[in-house]
Amino acid sequence: MAAAPRPRRSVLYMPGSNARALEKGRSLPADGLILDLEDAVAPDAKDSARGQIVSALAEGGYGKREIQIRTNGLNTPWGYADIVAASKTSADAILLPKVESADTVRQVANIMEAEGAHAGMTIWCMMETPLAMLNAKEIAGAHPRLGGFVMGTSDLAKDLNCAHTPDRLPMVTSLGLCLLAARAYGLAILDGVHLDLSDDAGFAASCKQGRAFGFDGKTLIHPKTIAAANEAFAPAEAEIEWARKIIAAHEEASAAGKGVVVVDGKLIENLHVVSAKKLVAMADLIAEMDAA
Missing domain, CATH: 3.20.20.60 (Phosphoenolpyruvate-binding domains)
Structure with missing residues (x-):
């Protein structure tokens, strides 16, 4: 499990x-x-x-x-x-x-x-x-x-x-x-x-x-x-902002048929997006936990 x-x-x-x-x-x-x-x-x-x-x-x-x-x-x-x-x-x-x-x-x-x-x-x-x-x-x-x-x-x-x-x-x-x-x-x-x-x-x-x-x-x-x-x-605010930024950029690139994208001079591939989505999801769970 x-x-x-x-x-x-x-x-x-x-x-x-x-x-x-x-x-x-x-x-x-x-x-x-x-x-x-x-x-x-x-x-x-x-x-x-x-x-x-x-x-x-x-x-x-x-x-x-x-x-x-x-x-x-x-x-x-x-x-x-x-x-x-x-x-x-x-x-x-x-x-x-x-x-x-x-x-x-x-x-x-x-x-x-x-x-x-x-x-x-x-x-x-x-x-x-x-x-x-x-x-x-x-x-x-x-x-x-x-x-x-x-x-x-x-x-x-x-x-x-x-x-x-x-x-x-x-x-x-x-x-x-x-x-x-x-x-x-x-x-x-x-x-x-x-x-x-x-x-x-x-x-x-x-x-x-x-x-x-x-x-x-x-x-x-x-x-x-x-x-x-x-x-x-907990992920810092800067980490969360960066994660959301590369997720959005990669989605836009994917819609245009591109597998990779450069964000602020850094090459972003799917593996980076997977990690970014996990970080954002955990940040959301932490926010829910702290609110409770």
Whole structure:
């Protein structure tokens, strides 16, 4: 199931054990929320957190935000119950931690089908181990319900024994492998978190780099970073104006039987127009999201 085009500029992790956070999520300007049952929840709070998430989604009020539930792994005491419960909700997706094989995706898909998950509910995979990087292609093509990847750069850096450098050079190969696999299979893909909440400049640089790499948006750990991520991953007004200009020029050229056209000294072909139309469509979706 290729990921439906929608804004994913900012996707915020929210602990399922924090009822106040679940309530606050209804009013935050994030494009998406990851309601977390894994890392953000202590073992003795797992069951109650699951119940709180189910109740919050039943109550509704999250508007157009894309809602994912990050479950615990199937190899934990809570994973199976998490997936069963999540499958019965209105969530847009189930996010699986530490996915390393296509078999894991297929196993979860089978549980979802057995529990009556709605047709639009997708599976997303946390890509956060070296083995996941090596198996990214197989994971991306594992099942029609697959919707996207989320980079787990903190765990990945730990397992690679590499540093969190500003340019993220030690992780470029891993990021690239997942981007290639995601795009080859029509999946969305979100960049990993920036851990230093006091480093506004570093966060902005990470967002700029992530967009340049081709990520759809950024996963976040604090609401204060939402606005910066939204700005970084949204097309600028100048980009939108240029896209509309070359679309119009190419349509005029096509009507005259020409396959290419020169706009402001730049050669414009159909491939440029395809990208321009995607950008304009996303800008329209962002405007609709922000208005809501």
